[in-house]
Every structure is written in structure tokens, then in C-alpha cells.
Amino acid sequence: MDWLNKISVTCFAASYLVVFGVELSRLFWKAKLRPIVRIGFTVAGLFAHTVYMVYQGKLEIDQSGIWLSNWTAWCYAAAWLLAVAYMWFSIRKSRSVVGLFVMPLVLLLVLVGIALGDQNSFTVSEAKTGWSTVHGLSLMFATASVGLGFMFGAIYLMQAKRLEQKKVQSDRFRLPSLEWLHRCGERSLIASAILMGLGFVSGITINMLRQNDVEGPLVAWDSPVIWSSAILFVWLLAVVVINFLYKPAQQGRKVAYLMVSSFLFLLLELVLVWGVGHATGEAHDANAGMQFKTPMVARVTMTQTNTLRPQALQIRSGGQR
């Protein structure tokens, strides 16, 4: 199985780039072979991506005991989810230009993954591996869901604007119906809220489990990552609740605006997460220079713990530093 390690990020990134190029070509000329080329390259990209993920995942489990052990792998997994979603849309809505909106997100996540490199591994103790996986996966799915919601919202706003201005829909730039966009957007909003909630709760659970090792508050509210995550979760929850209770909020562009703003929140959140090196061995405490070791919301305030119980942190990190 030597060929497995020959599949690199370049393989699937290049395939996705070709798919994006083919999607872009819709705007300029018609080609009967386009769907075959598009689906062919998507399948090829997804195959390479899946093989890469499985192979890298096996290596990660062998080395650190956890799957998706760093932000790079996390980004690639989120990109994979969006690529699968693209595949689904390209079959369901083959004449629409949905791909023009999804593929940039896929490529962006792959690029971010490349940019982050593989030094930023998550460091999690064995006892918390299960919860950390739930935490990481739910937030990854939530990211993909919010990303898709953003896409639905953005296309909805474009389509609604076009219809209002009575601009003719070009054959080369066909958008899905408002009803479909609205329905998909609403579903992604609900899924995002549930997954974000699951991520939040699992983060708190990790901290609760960690209470045995480290002293500190259950939730580190002073961390920008924690409070921004909490705000994003509350925002999504509020949006879903309002959506259910207040009928006009369910209609038209309101949902679209909510979805777009959720994505902006998510972007802010991700910038903060990567900025402070959340859940990786890179974030240093200002006072003690110690590293944060738990993902996302599970981080505790290190000021006290580092100075009071440095030994516990050493044990928890599994000596990986």
C-alpha cells in the first residue's frame, strides 16, 4: 500500500481547483461535456481526499491516539464535508451555479490547512480523547454547516435582488429557487445550532473531567475563544428560537441575513481560535509560558493553574511538549 502515502494535498486541491475552473467556465461558454468533467474531477478529488484523510488519520491515531489531531487535519476534514455537499448539489442542482459558491469555501479550507502546517497538534490526555473527538467533530460539522448556510444565504440574497430588479436570469448563471435556498438555509441553521451546542457542551464536559487534574473555573470566560464561541452558539440558538416563534422571521431574506451574519461570526471565531493557538501546543500563557492543551471552549484560565499546579499540566499533556 505504498501508493497511499503518495497521495498528497496537491492531488485533491488540484482536482478541486479544476472543478472550480470548470464551474467558472459556465459564465463564458456552453459545453455539453462540462457536467462529466465536473463530476469526474469531483469524484477524483474526493477519492484522493478520502484516501489522504484515512491514511493520515491512521498515522495520527498511531502517533497521538486521536483522529484529526491538528488544525490542518480539521480543516481538511471540513473541506471534505463541503466537497461531499458540492457533489450532492452538482447532482441535485446540476444547472445551477451552486458550485461557484461552495468550491471557494472548499479551497479556502484546504489553503488554511496548508498555511497552518502540521506543527499545531492538539494535545489531549487519554481520558478525554472521546469527548475531545465529539468536541472537535461537532465543531467541524458546525463549521461546514454554517459555511453552507452562508452560501445559501448569499445566493438567496442575490436571487431575491435579481428578481426584485427584474433582471433576466442568464442561462450561464442559473441560481436555485428562493424556496429551495430558504429551506436549505433554515436546515443548515438548525444543524449549526445543534452542532455548535454539542461542541460547547462537550467542551464544558472536558473541563469538568479535567477538574480532577487542574483547578480553575468550569468555563474560562476570559478567553476570547470561549466567549466568542458562546456568543456564536447563543446567536445561533436565538436565531433558531426566533425563527420558530416569530413567523415573519422565517420569511425571505431575514433568514438569509441571519445565515450570512452567522458565517461572519464563525469567521471571527476561527480567526480567534487560530490566532491564540487554541487547543494546540502553541498558545503560551502570558505569566507562566505554559501551553493550552484542550480544544475550543474547554480551555481553562492558565494564569492560576500554571503557577499553582505545573505538575498536573505536565501529566495531562502526556509529555508531548
Add this chain to the structure above:
Amino acid sequence: MNLQVVGCSHNLANVEVRERLAFPESKVPAFLKSFYDLFPEAEAVLLSTCNRTEFYAASKDKAALPSSTQMVQLLADQSGVGSAEIEDQLFTYLGQDAIKHLFSVTASMDSMVVGETQILSQVKRAYEIATQSHGSISTIHKIFQNAIRVAKRISNETELHSSRVSVPSVAVCDLARQIFETLKGKRVLIIGAGEMAEETLNYIRDEGCRDIVIVNRTESKAQELAAKFDGVVSSWDRLSDELERADLVVGTTGAQQPVVTSEMFAAIEKQRRQASLFVLDLAVPRDFDSQIADCQNVYLYTLDDLQRECDRNRRGRESHFPKAQMIIEQETGLFFDDAVRREGGATIAQLKQQAHEAKEIELQRLKNRLDGISPEHMEQIEVAFHRLTNKILHPPLKSLQTDVTSDKHGGMIEALKKLFQLGD
């Protein structure tokens, strides 16, 4: 290939003549029967639609084909008009031109709305009736089967049929689909019960909508329309209530003032809770106050807006016209050449057969006279006869082959048939 067409269409004849020459489907068999009574050796098809009446006659033998005057006379007699009244509004095509015309008509290139798909099924139906009326129509069969094939080829290879060009079809099949994923389960309110309402309802029903409400000042008309489309009728007084519940509203009344004013809509807007509403104002003057378009999630399209879309689609179709025309030219040429080649082949075979029979008769006569001749000598005589026949036939057959394979067919087949007294 002997084909002649006489007829009228929207291109040349005015609507009065077209109406007078129109044959309902039920009368076509009677027309064909009277044709076969007069011309039993020929074959015929009568195509009658709202935009054209075309009478095709074909035969294997040119002599069996009725003249254009006879065809016009039959058309006039059967439709109860004087031939002099209609003669100047009729067209006649013969041979290759008739084939080309049929191919163009079937491919919807001669239609009032170029690219409309209805004509193909109308041609198919006319051909079907012709088949039922007369068992053996092999010439017609070849021509019409080819016409249908060419129409399908044009449909596959060009985008002549791809976009819609009528206002209701663009409104329902293009625009409504940009707002609603499907019309199934949507509530459609039709204001007015005229022709435009009916035409629009045809498309709405085709899209799967079953929840149709019709509101009209004259309720009896609304009842008639509702019965046709399994809809329900609501009274004029309940227009606001119906507007409140509708997803798609179509305005088609002949009212001089807007029937839905902005004040009226503002009163129900709160109850609608900003649900998406697609308004098709197909009335002139308009049925909806233009300010309604400013309301949240209301998409109001007037006849002018829709006409713009139709014009754009029509221009799109026209851009594919040259390619379709090229296919017609190519297919007509191929079909005609093939027909001539087949006919030439049959004439050559006939000529050879005739020469062979003459040779055999003379050989037999010689054998009877030359009693006691050795088999070797007899064989040499047979070979000599065979070579003589071939040498005599060679120049005319070569000329005939050159004629049928060249672009310009010089009537050599007919000449040979006459010279050697060959039948069809």
C-alpha cells in the same frame, strides 16, 4: 420522389382564409377518402392547425400525382369555398422544395413562434390519420418518417426549442420556478376568467398545482374555468381574503383601474406575515398597483417585464436558426439524392432485366434452330450474346449512373424509362 404540397399558412394567408380552410380532425378522414376516390394511385396527408392547412400528395409514378390545380380544387370543394377566392393565398411546392418545406414545418422553423414544440405532434397526428385512412402509403411513410427524424435532430443539435417565448409559459415555467421549487402545494389565485387566464392555467396545472382559486366579477365565467381546471371559485368580495392566502396571483381582468390597490394590499400584508408572493400582472391596463412591488417578499411582474424576457428568448432562438436551416438543407439534399439513387437503381435493374429477358428469348430461338450444335459452341454463343447485351447497355447505364450521382439530376431516369418503355 414525387411529392407536392398545396396549402396556406400564417406567412401568406390571412386569418379569414386560414379559418375557412381549417379542417377539424374529425373531418380529415372524409377529406382523404374523397382524395383516394379521385386519385387511387396517389397518397395523401392533410395537416391542419390553427396557423396552417397543408395538403401533401405523393406517388411513386409521376403520372399518378394530381396537379396543383386539382389539389387546390379538392381543398376548395371540401372546405366549401371557391378555388378562385383562395388561390392567391395558397402556396405550392413540388419535389425537393416540398420535402424541404415539410422538414421546416415539422422542425417548427416555419411556425409563427419559431421553435414551438406543438407542431411536431400535430404533424405526427396528421401522418397517423393518413396511415389509418389508407393502408399502403410507402412514399408518404418514407418522407414523413424522415421529417420527424430531422425535427428531432434539430431539437438535439440546436437550442431552437430550449427557451420559452410565450408570456404565460415564461411566467409560470421560468419565473415561478425561480421563486418556488415547485407549484405543488402552492395556492394559486387567478383574477379574471378570460383567455389569458385559461392559457396561464394550462401551464400552472402542468406544473402540478392543484390548489387553484378563481375570482371573477362574472361568477358564471369563473365557474366554467374552474370546472376545466378542477379549481374553486371565490366571490369578488373575498378577493382580499384570497390574496392573503395565495402564493401566486395572476391578474388577467380587463378592468380599467387596478383591482388590487396598494392600500388594499397594505391591509392584508400583516396577515401574510411577509410570506413570498409572486404576482403576475398579465392585464392591460394593469390589475395591480405598482407600489405593491415595494412590499417585503413580493415579486411583481407585469406584461412588459415578461415580454422583455420573451423577446430575449426569441432572439436566442433566432440565433440558432442558421444552424437549423443548414441541417434542413443538408437533410433535404441527402434525402432527395437517396431517393433519386434508389429510383436510378431500380431503373437500371429494370433495364438489365429487360435486356436479359430479350437475350434469353433470342438464345432459345437460336438453340431451337441450330439443332445438333456442340455444347462448347453453344456456350461460346451464349457468352457472345451476353457480351453484346452488356456492350449495348454499358453507355446508357454509365450515363444514368453519372446523372443520379451528380448534384444536378438531368432527368435521365425519366428519359430512359420513356426510351426503353420501362414502368414505375
